Amino acid sequence: MTMPLSVTVCQKIDQAIAKYPAGREQSAVMAALTIVQSERGWLSPESLRDVAAYLNMPPVAVYEVASFYSMYHLKPVGRYVLTLCTNLPCLLQGADKAARHLQEALNIGWSETTADGMFTLLQGECMGACQEAPVLLTNHHRMCCKMTPPQIDALLAQLRAEAAGKERDE
Numbered sequence: 001m002t003m004p005l006s007v008t009v010c011q012k013i014d015q016a017i018a019k020y021p022a023g024r025e026q027s028a029v030m031a032a033l034t035i036v037q038s039e040r041g042w043l044s045p046e047s048l049r050d051v052a053a054y055l056n057m058p059p060v061a062v063y064e065v066a067s068f069y070s071m072y073h074l075k076p077v078g079r080y081v082l083t084l085c086t087n088l089p090c091l092l093q094g095a096d097k098a099a100r101h102l103q104e105a106l107n108i109g110w111s112e113t114t115a116d117g118m119f120t121l122l123q124g125e126c127m128g129a130c131q132e133a134p135v136l137l138t139n140h141h142r143m144c145c146k147m148t149p150p151q152i153d154a155l156l157a158q159l160r161a162e163a164a165g166k167e168r169d170e
C-alpha cells in the first residue's frame with residue numbers, strides 16, 4: 001500500500017524546489033530523495049514513485065538517480081549506516097584494520113545489517129579528508145576521523161546509547 005508523503009516531507013521538498021526556477025522542480029530530485037529517505041529509512045519502489053509523482057517525473061528517471069548514488073538505499077538498512085572509506089590513502093593509514101574491527105564488533109560483512117537492525121556497514125570511496133584517515137561517515141552525514149579500533153568502539157557505544165535514549169523519549 002502506498003503511503004502518501006507526509007506534510008513535513010512535502011514542506012521540505014517544496015523548500016528544495018523553491019531554489020530552482022519555476023517549472024524546474026525536477027532539479028530537486030536528489031534533495032527530494034534524501035528527504036524521503038531520511039523519514040522512511042530507505043527508498044522503496046513506492047517511495048520512488050511518490051517522489052516521481054510529486055516532481056512530475058517519469059518513475060524510471062527517479063530510479064536512475066536513486067540507483068546511481070551510493071547514499072540512496074533501495075533496500076532496508078540499519079538505523080545507522082556506517083560507511084568506511086577503503087580507498088588507498090585510508091588503507092595506508094589503517095582502514096583495513098578498522099574494517100576488520102568493525103566487521104568483528106558488529107559480526108557482519110560489507111553491505112550487511114546487524115540482526116538488531118542497528119547498523120549497516122558499507123565500503124566507501126574517498127571522502128576528501130585523507131589527512132584524517134581512516135575516515136568513516138555515519139548516515140552519510142557525520143564524518144568521523146582517525147578511526148582506530150578504540151575510536152570505533154567509542155563511536156558504536158555512543159550510537160547505541162543515542163538510539164536507546166531516543167527510544168526512551170518515544
Ligand code: FES
Nearest residue numbers: 085090126127130
Ligand atoms: S582516501 Fe579515505 S578520505 Fe580520502
